[in-house]
Amino acid sequence: MSTRQEHDLLGTREVPADAYYGLHTLRAAENFRVSRHQVHPELIKALATVKEAAARANLDLGYLPREKGEAIIAACQEVARGELAGQFFLDAFQGGAGTSTNMNVNEVIANRALEILGLPRGDYTTIHPNDHVNLHQSTNDVYPTAMRIAAIRLLLPLAEELARLQEALQEKEAAFAGILKIGRTEFQDAVPVTLGQEFGAYAQAVARDRWRLYKVEERLRQVNLGGTATGTGLNAPLKYIYLVNDYLRRLTGLGLARAENMIDGTQNMDVFVEVSGLMKAAAVTMHKIAGDLRFLSAGPRGGPAEINLPPRQAGSSIMPGKVNPVIPEMVNQVAMQVMANDMVIAMAASQGHLELNAFAPLIAHALLESLEMLAAAARIFRTECISGITANAGRCREVLEQSPVLVTALLPYLGYEKATEVVLEAEASDRSIREILLEKGFLTQDELESILTPAAMTKPGTLKPVNRRQQDPEARN
Template sequence: MQIRIEKDLLGEKEIDNSSYFGINTKRALENFNLGGKTVNLNLIKEIALIKKAAAIVNEDLKELPEDKAEAIIKASEEVMEGNFNDQFFLSAFQGGAGTSTNMNVNEVIANRAIEILGGKKGDYNLVHPLNDVNMSQSTNDVYPTALRISAIRSIRRLSSCLADLQEELQVKENEFSDIIKLGRTQLMDALPMMVGQGFGAYAKAIARDRWRIYKVEERLREVNIGGTAIGTGLNATNKFIYEITDVLQDLTGLGIARSDYPMDVTQNCDIFVEVSGLLKSLAVNLLKISNDLRILNSGPVGGIGEIILPKVQSGSTIMPGKVNPVIAEMTAQVSIRVISNDTAITMASSSGQLELNAFTPLIAECLLESLELLEKTVIIFREKCIKGIKVNEENCRKNLEASTALATALVHYIGYDKAGKLAEKALKEHKTIREILYEEEVLPREKIDEIINPYQLTKPGIPGI
């Protein structure tokens, strides 16, 4: 193995010469040797995008020679394309407000640019990670800007996936619109409802999530690039500050806007709490829907068994024939993870001090993980669970007829107390409400049938009138 020696203000380090990262990354690897979660590659690619934009602007402003700028631009594009993914494996949990990640990108781009110019890795006289690649920038404006761009891209994908899920739920609403079942409150028998009505309620909840998440993109468009270390813009010219935002707009196709007060965007992370809160709202709805489906699918003999979820894999290593609702379970677990991420984002965002939040890496990891998990989960939930749901109409009818919930329809005619006594008698004698009403001759049989017609009980109004 060939090595090269790199120096910094703390001393020297040996670097494997095949590596594109340098001494700053090497120290970070040693300092944050946690294993497991590494920095999100989508964040890395957006940081590289910012390096490309900065090089374009600095070349235009004559701050970088054309050959050096073009080499940095080419190297940045290669990082964005994923050609150097194996060079980015720092822990997602790192001190320094993301400085190590920014330096990792600076060093990889610098060493690749050196190669493009015909030099050897580590010869920073050709292209310097800080003087050239990081020119007119700071971690404190690069990192949050990259996070916002990455989050916007993910939000757009997630919003589209939610639109598809909403549509699939509406398909089920229509498909099951004429199948009646027993509704339940507090897990106890309630009033009759159409199976489709339940899916319609789910569709409405997801529609709200889709709209909220779609709209929150607007809050992420304001960036602090050009604000440098604390938002004052020191070491970045006014021309650079204004031009780089325009270049980023062109490169991303997003409505990126320069903050009119970069110090605010640099030190305050409340927008990420806002975004995470909406992701939590989605997670809450997905958790509720997935748990409802598991309950309604329970059985097939000992449970409710009113719907049938698609069978996707064997469920037990000891019980032959057992099939579990694993897609709904996965959805529930992801939802719980997103809710826990929201707590971490809330605590990290509130832990910033003075002009910077040092816990931005934790915010980035949790936010991007939540977005990516939700996007993939929504797709799988729709395709492998919702789309294939069937209804056991026989169980729906049986459970409805056996319930005393139909007694509610009698309140207008015989009063709450008498209806309650009839329901109690039906339970005690293991009979249906209809049978008890016939026996007691409370009302004419024709009127009884008219009143407790389950299909009338799923609509507004007083049954039998």
């Protein structure tokens, strides 16, 4: 394999001649071989866009010769489109506050720009990764800015997926509106609800999560680009600071704005904690819904079996005919990972010291992973599970009428003493509440049918109580 020589402050090394990356990337690859997780591609694309904005500003202000500037811009655009992806292989867990990733991008852009000019890779006297591609920049303003751009680009699709999930749940709310069933609190029988009401509550919870995540995008728009090493803007001309942010806003199409206090934007990463916290809330909601669906579909003989989840694959290597709730189980696991990532992000953000947070790579990895995973989980949950759910209306009615708590809805018509009598006899004889009521003559069939309806049993208040005093001679005495 042919090589080229590159040097840095630690000495000279051989780099593959056909590599777009350079010596800094090579050393980082050797130093940080700790996981199979690579830097997220959206972060790389965002960094390339930041580099293009910087190149355009420097070209306009005369800090880059036109030929070099245009070559750098062309190379930035290629990387931002996802090209040359094989040159970005660094481990996500790296020291240096993102310097290795920034230099990886600088080196790839520099060498691709050299190639565009017809020059050999590694000819850094013409286009240098630091002097030209990184001109008027620092990792400490470029990397946090790219984190925000990448987060916004993944956050908006997540909010859209949650909106679609909400709509799918609302469709089930309407479809199941007339199906009366037993409500449960603490896994014990409670007063009746409709299956539609349960799905309506799920939809409302998802709606809150969707709206919160949609709104928090505003907090990510404040960037510290132009602040260079500590947010003071040292070595960055004032005209460049204004112009680079203008270009970045145009290139991304996002409502980005220069932070009023760029030192704050360089030091602090609490905005990512906020975004992660709202993602955790959405993960909690999805985890709860998935758990409920697993319970309500449990069976088909030994559990509630009130709903049917669409079968997606055979569930056992030894038990023929078994089908597991694999989609909700996947959602549960993604939700757990998002919750774990939230703790990681909080810990890493809290460990920033003085003018910089050295653990930005960990925050970037955990945040972008959560954004991408949660959006995918919401999409699959909707298309492969929620949309295909059907109800077992007969089973819902059967479980409800066998439960003693049905009497709670009949208290206005029976009174406490008679209701207690009915419950005790039903439990002792293993018969239904309806059967005991009719046998004792406490209510007629028509009266029961008018009372035991979704409208009567699942809304505030009661129907007009049956006047038993007119029918009971003892009651009139």
